[in-house]
Amino acid sequence: MRSPLTRRGFLAAGSGLTAATALPALSGCSALAAADSDPDTLVVHSQLGTTAPGSPTYLDSLDRFRKENPGLKVKNLVNGDDLAQVYETSRLARKEPDVVMVNLYDKTLAWTDVGATVDVKDYLDDWGLRERVLPVALDAWTDGKGRLRAFPYFATNWPVAYNRSLLDKAGVDEIPVTGDQLIAAARKLRAKGIGPVTTGGNDWTGQKLLAQVIQTFLSEDEARHVYSTGDFSGSRGAKEGIEYFVALRDAGVFVDKAQGLTSDLMTTQYNTQSAAIQSAMSSALAKVPEPVARHTEVGGWPLAEGAAHKLPTILRTYTLIGFWISPNGTKKIDAVEKFLRFMYRPETVSRFIKESGRDMALRSSTVSTDFPLVAAAQRLGDDVSQVLLPDVYVPPAATQPLITATSTSFTRGIGAARVRASLEAAYRSA
Numbered sequence: 001m002r003s004p005l006t007r008r009g010f011l012a013a014g015s016g017l018t019a020a021t022a023l024p025a026l027s028g029c030s031a032l033a034a035a036d037s038d039p040d041t042l043v044v045h046s047q048l049g050t051t052a053p054g055s056p057t058y059l060d061s062l063d064r065f066r067k068e069n070p071g072l073k074v075k076n077l078v079n080g081d082d083l084a085q086v087y088e089t090s091r092l093a094r095k096e097p098d099v100v101m102v103n104l105y106d107k108t109l110a111w112t113d114v115g116a117t118v119d120v121k122d123y124l125d126d127w128g129l130r131e132r133v134l135p136v137a138l139d140a141w142t143d144g145k146g147r148l149r150a151f152p153y154f155a156t157n158w159p160v161a162y163n164r165s166l167l168d169k170a171g172v173d174e175i176p177v178t179g180d181q182l183i184a185a186a187r188k189l190r191a192k193g194i195g196p197v198t199t200g201g202n203d204w205t206g207q208k209l210l211a212q213v214i215q216t217f218l219s220e221d222e223a224r225h226v227y228s229t230g231d232f233s234g235s236r237g238a239k240e241g242i243e244y245f246v247a248l249r250d251a252g253v254f255v256d257k258a259q260g261l262t263s264d265l266m267t268t269q270y271n272t273q274s275a276a277i278q279s280a281m282s283s284a285l286a287k288v289p290e291p292v293a294r295h296t297e298v299g300g301w302p303l304a305e306g307a308a309h310k311l312p313t314i315l316r317t318y319t320l321i322g323f324w325i326s327p328n329g330t331k332k333i334d335a336v337e338k339f340l341r342f343m344y345r346p347e348t349v350s351r352f353i354k355e356s357g358r359d360m361a362l363r364s365s366t367v368s369t370d371f372p373l374v375a376a377a378q379r380l381g382d383d384v385s386q387v388l389l390p391d392v393y394v395p396p397a398a399t400q401p402l403i404t405a406t407s408t409s410f411t412r413g414i415g416a417a418r419v420r421a422s423l424e425a426a427y428r429s430a
């Protein structure tokens with residue numbers, strides 16, 4: 001269900017539109033009344049608390065925070081992919097939680113601009129926490145008007161994982177670094193009954209991989225323009241990138257029926273060794289079983305001749321999870337400050353790295369020793385080139401249509417012109 005949280009919707013709500021008028025279409029969102037108005041209760045809304053990576057560390061951190069602050073109760077609301085929708089509903093009713101832990105993506109891009117959350121820049125400085133944050137993370141969370149949308153927290157590396165054992169079994173001697181080498185490796189893998197590159201062609205994982213391949217011939221500025229405007233036909237580099245993707249797809253580089261796979265199925269295929277290669281963010285790398293991780297190398301996506309990049313590419317982002325402060329949260333700002341200071345402590349940050357294999361947007365010398373693939377991705381450095389993660393540039397209204405277009409793009413036989421058309425169509429309502 002599409003959110004009514006638009007600039008127009010919020011202005012209307014602020015001008016006298018009652019919650020009862022706005023909410024009938026949202027009756028399926030269950031956490032509307034869950035926020036607590038008690039000034040001694042801090043309400044935090046998060047995706048951490050069930051099976052999401054880092055949940056055990058987060059829940060234990062909440063327990064430690066409660067013990068340190070016995071006069072302050074903490075209520076933890078948990079949602080999955082519907083968190084943004086549920087939060088928007090509660091905000092329309094002015095019953096939103098005080099702090100929200102979510103990434104900068106899709107609906108959340110508009111939150112600060114429409115007053116659903118507040119600019120936290122002054123809080124960051126007043127509380128002396130700026131030096132804890134990596135400068136690149138601060139840049140990523142700052143909007144075009146200089147507002148800091150949230151306190152940065154989780155980051156992620158997004159390299160390509162190669163199962164060295166399966167490649168050896170298929171007679172692939174080296175990790176592919178060119179498109180031709182990747183095609184040759186895929187053919188050898190298929191001849192041995194092994195899937196080549198697995199990806200969630202029907203969700204966000206496939207969308208990110210498609211965007212990565214399209215950027216093969218794009219500079220960062222060009223990629224920013226393409227994903228901000230949806231102009232995939234006016235850019236020569238974008239057209240060449242799509243043609244490169246189609247050539248790889250039709251040569252059998254991606255597993256069969258990739259257009260119907262999800263991120264969970266992708267992870268299962270790689271972790272059970274039915275596929276040899278996956279584009280995997282840190283949280284997926286942390287879940288690779290030890291027997292498979294032992295034979296896995298991480299690197300970049302192979303390049304085509306004439307690419308705009310010198311080395312195989314990876315994605316990297318510092319906007320995976322931040323702490324957003326709501327208008328209700330400003331009424332309990334002393335409690336919010338205590339919570340943020342606690343979560344920013346070096347020892348708290350280190351626990352997420354050591355226990356959960358999370359990459360962080362904060363300064364830390366801790367290494368993911370129990371998550372060797374996460375640590376290996378952190379060490380890639382200048383061995384790879386980095387391309388743009390398009391999330392913060394894609395208009396929110398185009399995000400879900402782009403995923404639909406992704407499934408079309410991974411369908412073998414669909415030509416480059418039709419792929420371009422489907423991607424551009426995703427922007428028409430944006």
